Amino acid sequence: MTDFSIRPVSSSPAQLTMLSNLLVETVASGGSVSFMHPLELADAEVFWRGVLDSAAQGERILLGAYDGDRLAGTVSLVLVQTPNQPHRAEISKLMTSVDYRGQGVATLLMQAAEALARDHKRTHLMLDTASDSNAVSLYEKLGFQRAGEIPDFALNPFGELTGTIIFWKNLN
Numbered sequence: 263m264t265d266f267s268i269r270p271v272s273s274s275p276a277q278l279t280m281l282s283n284l285l286v287e288t289v290a291s292g293g294s295v296s297f298m299h300p301l302e303l304a305d306a307e308v309f310w311r312g313v314l315d316s317a318a319q320g321e322r323i324l325l326g327a328y329d330g331d332r333l334a335g336t337v338s339l340v341l342v343q344t345p346n347q348p349h350r351a352e353i354s355k356l357m358t359s360v361d362y363r364g365q366g367v368a369t370l371l372m373q374a375a376e377a378l379a380r381d382h383k384r385t386h387l388m389l390d391t392a393s394d395s396n397a398v399s400l401y402e403k404l405g406f407q408r409a410g411e412i413p414d415f416a417l418n419p420f421g422e423l424t425g426t427i428i429f430w431k432n433l434n
């Protein structure tokens with residue numbers, strides 16, 4: 263069984279390439295992560311550059327799950343910046359490389375993101391996910407509560423409308 267290491271992703275060109283390949287692959291496999299299939303590698307790079315900039319400014323923490331030097335998955339913990347919500351963070355862009363799915367990578371990433379949220383005194387987590395995503399059962403297993411479902415919220419990567427489920431979890 264692989265031992266995955268969970269750590270922040272640095273902003274090197276090699277990391278950018280791995281992140282971008284992971285996003286392209288996730289979209290191609292039907293993952294609803296804001297993009298349409300086929301996603302160009304260059305567009306994926308633009309997206310991750312923005313995420314890495316945001317992480318450098320302390321607005322979020324971008325975590326990677328690594329098998330050695332190989333990126334197996336990622337998640338972002340977005341530290342909400344509004345003055346009246348200092349206790350809130352959001353989970354975004356959880357994805358596991360197709361080669362590594364079903365090995366607990368996303369679970370490890372979510373547990374690490376929760377621990378970091380606590381370290382940053384964030385006690386209220388929120389996220390949303392496509393209604394037909396494999397992630398629904400993962401979030402329920404991790405103790406997230408369903409706030410509700412919005413039908414026809416977005417297109418999946420292949421152009422069909424899909425709903426979104428909003429989840430929350432109190433860390434107190």
Ligand SMILES: CC(C)(COP(=O)(O)OP(=O)(O)OC[C@H]1O[C@@H](n2cnc3c(N)ncnc32)[C@H](O)[C@@H]1OP(=O)(O)O)[C@@H](O)C(=O)NCCC(=O)NCCS
Nearest residue numbers: 293356357358363364365366367368369391396397399400
């Ligand atoms: C959802 C996703 C992140 C799960 O990653 P993973 O590393 O394979 O997940 P884990 O191995 O930690 O599995 C944890 C739980 O997720 C659920 N799960 C994972 N894969 C599943 C599948 N193919 N079918 C149903 N449930 C599944 C199960 O509840 C599983 O628990 P179990 O192993 O005890 O049955 C991955 O499938 C993915 O990247 N999907 C595309 C992107 C996406 O939809 N991201 C969520 C956006 S918010």
